[in-house]
Amino acid sequence: MQDINLNNITLDRLSLPVFTAKNIELSVLRLDKIHPVISGNKWFKLRYYLEDAKELGKKKIVTFGGAWSNHIIATAAACRLNGFAATGIIRGEEAAELSPTLKLAKAMGMQLIFISREDYSQKKIPEEINHDDTYFISEGGYGIKGAAGAATMLDGVEKKTWSHICCAAGTGTMTAGLVQASGAQNKIVAVSVLKNNFEIDQQVKSLLPGNEMNFDIVHDYHFGGYAKHKPELIHFMNEFYRLTSIPSDFVYTGKLFYAIYDLIAIDYFPSGSRLLLIHSGGLQGNASMGKGTLIF
16 A cells, blocks of 8 residues: 655645735645545544554554544554554444445455444444454544644644644644644634534643643534535535635535635734645545535
């Protein structure tokens, strides 16, 4: 399997009329280019867990996710690349037809175990899983090591260039990592992709070693909830691609780009702000949409 290639990361400067009219400089950190499957922030969140598992002599990685989980597919690929057996504990009953995400994870050797949504909410471990040689990773890579890995996303970035670093947020792991890695001059702006996900503030804080407060969570661009969308989001994603040649996904990055575009228009960011947007990958999720819905 193709290895991770951090040299593929680019910094794409965008000069669109709404940005220049508001005197805003904006670039996109293209983490989606590092690997065709282990895309974007997923590798960074996994890297220290995998290192820890190797040091502990574990042979199997077990993690959690849904039928379209970017984390599940990235974990399956990363385990194959690093010589681990992999098991995914999947939310909900097994469908008659597996999602493309789960089909690919299974093809990469991941064992799939489906549990009820009630058991999943309690993160119950199925009895058939042997704990002795197993290393567990939380859903989405949430945890101290996940945040530490996410912090390394900015290793090649000249942080003093940017007034704001913006990302999409699910568990808050990447947000916490960006807070850790940023400087005093950086404000982290995270766009929550879940509806009423107000506990994310505390989830982020719980992963920070101190009392860092240089982040804001924006809650108004979830488009109905996690993995939900509306026609205006799809229209925006297509138009954004036409103007920039940057693909996005409807779960995370499409909502991020839409939110930042709108926040600039309503003067959320002061004139002269310099924005760095994190492209966290996840494009595989678009396979759930009908053919022709997206132009990329």
